[in-house]
Structure formats: C-alpha cells, structure tokens
Amino acid sequence: MMKIGICLCIVVSCFNTITAQSAKIDTEKLLEYYETQRYADAAQYLQSIYPGDTQDVKALSQIAYCNMMAGKLPEAEKNYIKINTLQPNSLSTLFSLAGINSRRGNATNAKTYLQQIIQLDSLNFNAYKQLAIYAETPETKLNYLKKAHSLNSIDPDVAYDLSQTYSGLKQYQPAYDALKTAIASDTENFTLQQALLPVANQLAKYPEVIEIGEKLLKNHADVNIMNDMGQAYFYVKDYQRCISLYKILEDMGVQNEGTLYFMALSYRELKDYNNAAIYAQKTIDEAISDHTTLYYAALAGIYEAKNQYNDAVTAYKRGLTFGTSNIIYYRLGLLYDLNLKQPKNAFTYYQMYLKNHPDQEKEKDQIAYAKSRVSILK
Template sequence: MMKIWLSLLIAILSFKNISAQSAKIDPEKLLEYYENQRYEDAAKYLQSIYNENTKDIKALSQIAYCNLMAGKLPEAEKSYLKINSLQPNNLSALFSLTSINSRRGNASKAKSYLHQIIQLDSLNFSAYKQLAAYEDVPDAKLKFLKKANTLKTADPDVAYDLSMVYRELKEYQQAYDILKTAISADPENFTLQQAQLPLANQLGKYQEVIETGEKLLKINADVNVMNDTGQAYFYVKDYQKCINLYKVLEDLGIQNEGTLYYMALSYRELKDYDKAAIYAQKTIDEAISDHTPLYYAALAGIYEAKSRYSDALAAYKRGLSFGQSNMICYRLGLLYDLNLKQPKNAVVYYQLYLKNKPDQEREKEQIIYARERMTALAQTK
C-alpha cells in the first residue's frame, strides 16, 4: 500500500512539471481515481490528454502503470515496450515487462527480461531472486539463490528457498548456516526457525531442536514441529516425552510411519514390549515403503527381546521379502546361531551378509564377528 501511495505522489508531482500540455491535467481528478483504485479510468483519462504517439516518458510510465494495475496487460505492455524503445535499458520498464509476462505465464519472456536486467546491473538482488523462482534444475536454482543471498543474507524468502535446495542436496550444514544468519536478523521469524529444525536434527543438535521446538509449540501446535521435536526427544533418550508428543498426533489421526516407528522404538527402550510390538505393527500397516524391511527388523528385534524367536524369525524373513537388507541378514545369522542353535542356517545368512558388501568402516565389528563365527561354526561340523 505504501508503494502505491508513493507512486501516486510521484505521479502527481511529476505531472505538475511536465510542460504546457500538462496544464490540461486536473490533479484532483487524477488523485480521486487513484484514491478509489479506479486505475482503468485513470488510464483513459491520461490517454485523453496525451495522444498515442507521445514520447513523454513520464506520461507513458503513468499510463502503463494504470493499465497494469487495472489488469489490462496488453495495453500496459505496449506502453512499457515503447518506453524501452525510447529509453533503452530502462530498469523500471524491464521489471514491469517481467511482471506482465509472469502474470501471463510466459516464463521464457520473463526470464529474458530478468537476464537483461542482470546484464545492466549485476548486483540487482530482485532480479536474481526472481530468476531463481523460474528454475527447476537444482544447479541453476542454486546459482541464482546463492547470488541473491550474498547480496542480502537477511532476506527470509531467499534464505528459506536456498536452505531447501541445500537440504535436497543433503548439504545440511550449509542449509543450517544460511537459516541461522537470517534468523539472527529476525529472531521472531517462526517460519525460518521451523525450517531449521529438521536440519538441526540431521546435524545432531538435539537440545537446540527441543528448546526451539518447545518454544514454537507454545505458539502453534504445528505437526512438523511436533515431528521434529519428537525425534530430538528420542535421540536424547527422553523416550516418554517422544511417546507423549507422538501420541498427540496419533489421537488427532495425523500420525505417519515415522512417528509410529519412533513410538515403537521408544516403547522398546522402556521395555514395554507389548506396546512396542503393537506400534511396530502399526508402522508396517501405515505404509509399505523402502523402509519396510527396517520396520520388520524393528518388530523382529522386539520379538527377540521377548524370547519369541519363531515370531522374530518370521518377521525378519517377511522384511527380506520387501527388499535386500544387510542388517536383516546379519540379524538372522545371529538368531540362527545364538538362539535357534542352527549353525548351517546361521552360516548361510552370515555369508549373505558378507556377500552384500557391508560398509567396511561403519560395520567393521559386525564383519569381523560374522567371519569369526563362520570359522567357528565350520569347525563344529
């Protein structure tokens, strides 16, 4: 609204200084049109004063502006194109032409005008910001957002969009840092704080997630905030708070496989195996996904803790039916070896585990153990 009135004030002052022809303009009449947002009438009034061949930049700008505000895009474009031909590289006209083509859905033309603006002004923040919005390719989007963010690190929209691109690329620290800078400039921006929570979880900043999450939840019981905060509770081993928070989501009917999974694990850690089994099954029922083998492994682990080995065996094998899993092969080897006392089957699954090339660094101990047990079991034949 302030921009509109500023434009109005400039318009009125400009017309008072436009030459003898401007004497025909009634400033009060024009002001009334603006005040009542009768932009189409204002455009017609100005066009009645200035003929269609006028080369007066100020007059053309006001006629174009009025038509733009009235939604008469072809007429507005005609005036802005004329301005650009009379005064090449007019940034204001180029931005207006960008806006017109954006509203028409002509992304190609809009981007063309924005590139012209950048050629004229390589530090134009608005042009980079708008160009980023047109890009679907991550690398191109990242390029424009990084430039815009460099020019204005505190801009919340750019910071948010840039952090989302980094998050997609799994560059969590960079995404986190971008948001941290913008948040420091606007500590009450809850949207940015909320966007930072999953990144903080990825970086292991669990206490920070809890503190921020609890503060945000006092303002609004947002589902995503509850989800992120619940995960943080789990990782700091506050299992009951994790359960309490996710139970709220379940009672509202907005649980998901992730929240149910963490509830199952939390109950398991609290040694409430009956509820752990219930929620492991709920997790499986909620969604069959790429994580399904993991969920069956969780259920099988709960059955093992309750010494229900046949149920554990069935759950592990059910998990394998949804996809190969090194972890399940290893766990099956242990189950057959240590609990079911079936050395031949144990060797089969230890071999499968090693055949699937487990991570040499992360699973070093499991690899060594599987090899040692295979050797030991072979000697018992």
C-alpha cells in the same frame, strides 16, 4: 513490493512533470482516481488526453502503471514495451515487464527481462531473487539464491528458499548457516525458526531442536514442529516425551510412517514390548499404499505382454500379499488357464475371484466368463 514501490515513485514524478507541462489534465480528478485506487479510470482518462501514438515516455509510464494496477496486463505490457524501445535499459521498465509476464504465466519472457537486468546491474539483489523462481534445475536455483544471499544475507525469503534448496541437495550445514544468519537479525521470525528444525535434526543438533521447538509450540501447535521435536526427543533418549508428542499426532489423524516407527522404537526402549509390537505393525501398515496391489497388477500385466508368464505370476502373487484383489484373482485365473495350461490353479483363482464379491454390474462379463470356466474346469 520493490516493483510496486518503484512504480509509485514513477507515478508521483510523472504526475508532477505532466501537470506542470499541460493544462489539459484535471489534477484533482487524477488524484482522486489514485487515492480511491480507480486505476482503470485513471488509465482511461490519461488515454483520452494523450494521442495513441504519443512518444512521451513519462506519459506512457503513467498510463502503463495505471493499466498494470488495474489488471489490464496486455495494455500495460504494450506501453512498457514502447517505453523500452524509446528509452532502453531502464531497470524499472524491465522489472515491470518481468512482473507482468510473471503474472501472465510467461516464464520465458519474465526470465529474459530479469536476465537483461543482471546484465545491466550484476549486483541487483531482486533480479537474482526472482530468477531463482524460474530456475530449471536445483543447481541453477541454488546459484541464483547464493548470489542473492551474498548481496543480502538477512532477507528472510531468500534465506528460507536457499535453505530449502540446500536441504533438497542434502547440503545441510550451509542450509543451517543461511537460516541462522537470517534468524540472528530477526529473532522473532517463527517461519525461519521452524524451517531450522528439520535441518538441525539432520545435523544432530537435538538440544537446539528441542529448545526452539518448545518455544514455537507455545505460539502455535504445528504438527510439523511436533514431528521434528519427536525425533529430537528420541535421539536424546527422552522416549516418553517422544511418544507423547507422536500420540498427539496420532489422535489428530496425522501420523505417518516415520512417527509410528519412532513410537515403536521408543516403546521398545522402554521395554513396553506389547505397544512396541502394536506400533511396529502400524508402521508396516502405514508404509503400504492402498494402491500397492494395483501397482503389482500393472507390473504383472507388462510381464504378460512380454510373454514372461512366470514373472507375471510372481508379481501377481506379490501384489496379493498387500491385500485381496479381484483384478489379480481374475488375471491369475486367465494366466493359468490360457497361457500356463494349469487348469487346477486356474480353477482355484477363478473361484477366489467369484467368492470375493465382484461388482455384479461393472464386472458382469468377467463374472460370466469365470463361471463358465469354473463349470468346464471342474
């Protein structure tokens, strides 16, 4: 928003200066283009008046701005680069170039222009705020955000990003402090209050989580709010409220391993052992990926490639504890048959493969081979 505001100021000042100096510009037509946001037409009109090699910085600024607003970013960049050559170290020009490169996905150039800005103005809040976007490590991002925060501690975007970065580094107290400072200046900022909940949970500020969460739920029944509140209710030993919130999530189909785990513990604390057992099993089921068997099959295949056949068998069998798998049955058959020379085990797993209804079309070669080996090994 600041970038656009700066550019609008340029347009107004340039327009007044240019119209005062040149009778060739139809001011009413140009104003109409601006008012109706026909920036491409405005740029084309200005380019028809000024020669392509013009050195007039104010005219170039107006043309560059119109092209940028029209989405003609290569043209806008070309003009801003020319301006930067004629009149270097202009913050507004550097911000425009950074913005154009950001929109075009050229992070390297955007970062370069922003770094030029902080070299010229080491206290430029917006430059630090934008540089954080391009940080390559959490630590670098944190440094940029801390600098921006020191310059404007109540900016909600910076407070939010700073808290998220601190949390990612498990530095929960400074994450909490950053959010509390921004919230104090905007007590109705629900986004910041919601971001505070998981951080406050980490700091065991459970009553605060509950108080804020209940207020937020009146505004919007967000699943993340209920998730954070459920944990807080558990730790203050209001087990029934914890179960009630997480039951809502389960009914919505958005339960997860954590919510089911807290439900199991809550039922246990209430001595409802039947439901505790049910939700303990649900927790286990939720924690197991549908692809776990495939992951173990991949691991076993690596062991096979290294001729570590016993390790491969262990990995394959471990995969089967998470569910049946035609791939594993077939691979175990091959492994026992061809490498470990254990025909009885090979026969068993070939049989299990065939009985598990492999796809007749996609696995016809494997089916044929397994049948032939069963016939021989029998």
